[in-house]
Amino acid sequence: MWRPLLEQRLEQQRRQDLWRQRVTLSPLEDKRLVNGRHTLVDFAGSDYLGLAHDPRLAEALAQGARRYGAGSGASHLVSGHLEPHHALEERLADLTGRPRALLFSTGYMANLGTLQVLGAGGVQIFQDRLNHASLLDGGQLAGARARRFHHRDYDDLARLLSRSSNDKPRLVVSDGVFSMDGDTADISVLADRCQRFDAWLMIDDAHGVGVLGEGGSGCVGRRFASRQVPVLVGTLGKALGSAGAFVAGDDLLIDSLTQFARAYIYTTAQPPGVACATLRALDILESEPERRTVLGDHISHWREQAKRLGLPMMPSETPIQPLLLGDSQRVLSWSRLLRQRGFLVGAIREPTVPRGQARLRFTLSAAHTRQSIDALLEALAELATNEPQPGLREPLA
Incomplete structure (x- = not known):
């Protein structure tokens, strides 16, 4: 069969x-x-800054492996959260102007884990039609009531929000840079719509971090506070030339993901050498x-x-x-x-x-x-x- x-x-x-x-x-x-x-x-x-094959990143990865081992050996919550992981989370929080950041093994896992947590309990999710597959899959995994608004049509989003229930939390989700079209979301307008309807805003800035914004902080970065964009996702395998991803936000968000995100809890932490390579990439992003x-x-x-x-x-x-x-x-x-x-x-x-x-x-x-x-x-x-x-x-x- x-x-x-x-x-x-x-x-x-x-x-x-x-x-x-x-x-x-x-x-x-x-x-x-x-x-x-x-x-x-x-x-x-997607090696936008030419860092993926930079010998300085390769050397940082090798030194990290020699010092901390080839693999982390466990999940972050068991014994796999090593010094380079902690240092990298602090650097990423600083880059994006957020109180904290949390590492994930891939961007796909970051989006699945975040939406699995935030979409639980009857949350209403509103997604741009051209969002990345991981965002759409994450909303489906959460089992939340999901609606999709026309691409970058924020009047359509406002109509959907106005017709939604006031009794359940609302989450608006958008790519920062749309991976197949190359255009960008209007973060200011999205944040305004969300504040008007008491919704949270989640931006996946995979293709913006390292490329756009002040110092490569991305579409969102330091321009928008956590209250405007409470959930910020970024990846490390594109402009930063290594591998993995992160979610940045305030204590409430990061603590919730740490406690409930299955894609974070039940997977081995990224190899420590990769975290060391990303730290070196952040140095280069700042100095060059x-x-x-x-x-x-x-x-x-x-x-x-x-x-x-x-x-x-x-x-x-x-x-x-x-x-x-x-x-x-x-x-x-x-x-x-x-x-x-x-x-x-x-x-x-x-x-x-x-x-x-x-x-x-x-x-x-x-x-x-x-x-x-x-x-x-x-x-x-x-x-x-x-x-x-x-x-x-x-x-x-």
Whole structure:
């Protein structure tokens, strides 16, 4: 019974051009990767500041492993909460302007654990339609009554909030930077709506921490107090180049997660060397602000040149720069052609994005060279010219 069921599902995945495939790679310098004998420039990952392969982080990780061991050996609440974990939580709280922070092993676990705790007991959850899968899954896991408002439509959110019950707590959840579109939430408006309807606001700032805000503090960071954004989630495996995640907030939030979040209580703490590497990344984030400056220059240059070339990139001022192609087969074709030209890019299809909105997703990094960026833009312009499609040559938004 099981074998034909799974075979049927896999065959359907292939027929719909939704087959996912891993690529085994080895890193080189300047965001270059080796795929067997072929060299590719990585425009698919989220290493926005070029820290993932920085030798200083690798050395910090190695020193941490030598001092504290390769693994933590237990959960945080047993015997796995080691000195580097404690120091990292204090640094992350300081970065984001929060009283405290709590480490999780992954961003997915941070969102599942937080929503499992906050969504219990009849809480009403309101989510942006384009929120990350971990936020949607977390709300479902909590069993809370959930509604989804139109993407960045805060009047729609206000309507939903106004029709909700005053007898149950309300939680509004949004990405800070939306991972597939690259646009950002309006935190000020969200905070205003939440305060008007006595709701808590939870922001997942996975793609903002390290990149946006004062000193890389993110979309929320020090600009918004805990009373405006009581729940702040961030990840460590993107701009900070290591692994893991955190939730930042006040004592009430962190104590509640420590006591009740199953994704925190029942998992082994991250390896201490990883925490040491992240601490080193925070040092570099503070001492080398030019990394963020270079990244900002790359984004501006990309947008200007894409407009000059007539490429209809989606509106985004972040390192995430999507090109909407619509059709999954077409996205796969462009992705293969770009790989033949030496570029690794994200081919994003349903269910990650809605049907008809398949896209190439380019991500920029401070480690990219201007030469590589220009070469990719020229390759895209050549593809667009050789394969005309209705609306493809519309002006950049």
